[in-house]
Amino acid sequence: MAAPSSTLVFKVHRREPELVRPAKPTPYEVKLLSDIDDQQGLRFHIPVVQFYKHAPSIRGKDDPVAVIRRALSETLVPYYPFAGRLREGPNRKLMVECTAEGVLFVEADADVRLTEFGDQLQPPFACMKELLFDVPGSNAVLHSPLLLIQVTRLKCGSFIFALRLSHCMSDAPGLVQFMSAIGEIARGSHAPSIPPVTRSPPRVTHTHREYGQQATIDENNTLTTMPHNFDSMAQISFFFGCSQLSALRRHAPPHLRQSYSRFEILASCLWKCRTVSLRPDPKETMRMICLVSMRGKFSDPPLPIGYYGNTFAFAVAEAPAGELCRNPLGYALDLVRKAKGEVTEEYMKSVADLMALTGRPDFLKTRWTYLVSDVTRAGFETVDFGWGSPVYGGPVPGLANFCIPCKNKEGEDGIVLAISLPTQAMERFVKELESMLKSPPNETKTFTHVMSAL
Template structure:
């Protein structure tokens, strides 16, 4: 079994980076999609970069810090603070207080992380320090950035965003702009657009679609995932694993997308692992980016939240007893529910119902970030070796969410790595069930070592 990676990080005192030029002092309202309860948390992202001899003598901390000040001229709301008004309405006080920035050094090199450079990351709390008082939603920095130099000449860029300010597409748009300005551009190639009014409730608001994702479900048996004794692991799915899963589907379903196929499989395995009663309802929530589902599509440059939480609901008994194709049909239908009208209906529901949280009772939420472009962000040192979510299980209720992240394993196979967070005993059952699904492939038995060589690629 591989020894856990231990290292020391020395941090400088946190500082505030403000726009390099004066920016408007104003109040900007978030949209009625942005300010729903389920987005009122901080989401962490992490990027690893190799040493580049062409950048010898350049300090990544200095490069990013200076570029951040210039980028905030264009994205000045990120330098403000969130306030709450009547009816829980959120707004940004654009006051130039700045983004929290941390300079750090680690006594470790990129190669020490091994081939399995993926969540959960060792010492994440050191690579993205939670500055006391900074993690509240209101009246605190909307973004925290830490740049950590490695002793090999590479570095780690870590960022934490108040999720009400933007989704994965919006965040990568900002990070790409930061990269462009780090590389010498005077302004971002995609000008940022606020346009949050496009996702506001109508007047008068009228809920026109079914939104079971916001049902308020009682939990008398206490089946919301416990916050203690949680296990975090990542799973790699390459061509071999996906072929093994597809082999369990009827012929007419084998052409479905990787996302739909994997989601059906993981939902079923996870439900088996959590052992709910057969008559209890279980839910799969598929994050769907709605930008292209508007007519015309939302404008290029929009960096707010533009996704929905469509849900499929069935009983645990039906999900477990039926073949996997049953789950696949439910997943496909849920994804197809999202239209422009659906998004307007969600915004209307938020205003009418007090901006509720999506249902977390016996829910599993999956978000595909394979097209978000985190790995393409370039500060001058090339593309990231790993770029994307820093962990799974994020949100107000840890353990509910998993991300689908593009990844190349130790054998050079392209695929997805998916972090999963479950109670320890349920994780053991989950691993066993998932392994049984792919046991006709050449996947080795689960192990905590072998980066990229086994089914489970990382664990803590």
């Protein structure tokens, strides 16, 4: 068996980072970000990695670096705000100065073959520092390139496309739209099939527990967060195929089993297992925050096709730790479904209003908060630069746990999640999850996992 990517050691030769600018002149202007885009909780860079197997390109070109560099430059013509820089105005309002300065691009070669990353590609990828070079001075929110791309050729002819984007500019579907536009041009199109659109969603009032706001926004207060850093952490990646999801679904109330989505089943199960493993005080409030997208759901006015900004809200479910641990899975499922159901068009408008009136509070980040995002429908696994679909593609886990579409080594489709917990809690988490997967009693449902120290 090949060494897993979490332990793989290899050398990477990089050329000097360069700025790739739009291929043609673009408008100079200043675009205000929406109040959804410029909230404090999105002021960071999100990494993505895509692995592509060696295959003849459809255009007969063998160098993915040259093809992607050229396609990126042409894509930045319609997507010219990505080539600009973020500035901050009065009241911390973010705006993009469309300067056409360009995005960072790194060309690299690695002395390793794709097969050496293991027979099942899934996070954690401890080699991400090699695959996505942190160019000094490039990761600031303000006055820095909004996008960093590294294309790494492998010895076998395969390649890895890694990207880091300022989250203020786009959510997962919007990022996939941009990446797919690069792919379309790389494959020979003259322009993206979906023209990019920017605009600001409208706003109204609501209550938002995800930011620690227990009252309506008219209190006009600025909120603080309570991050907690554990001393010793471990990260495990879990693969959930049909058999594992079916086993977990059996813990739901019989008359409702088929009504819950895969995400609701997984998020509720992991929230419960995580709570058991951390052993909090039974009276401690545990929170599960999930990202709920509103793409295609705005009606007043409708969100235009091609909009690539952020369109999600942080839906929050909360419960006393003792109740969450003691009750069957249906208890957590009801809380998660209710939280998701609260995210309506009015709720999204309210988030924007909250950001404008309370100094853009960050979402709650405490040791008792579990943040999970479903990107199974974002489309990372379909991005094609001319060499076919990736064998793995998706965001790199960090603050959030991502539900990412993935195939295991047998070729079975499923969902992979990487969980981070203190080392001892991780051992309890694995045991708790295994016990839930042993359903019915005489049939053990195992799962694939890869572990690495953080």
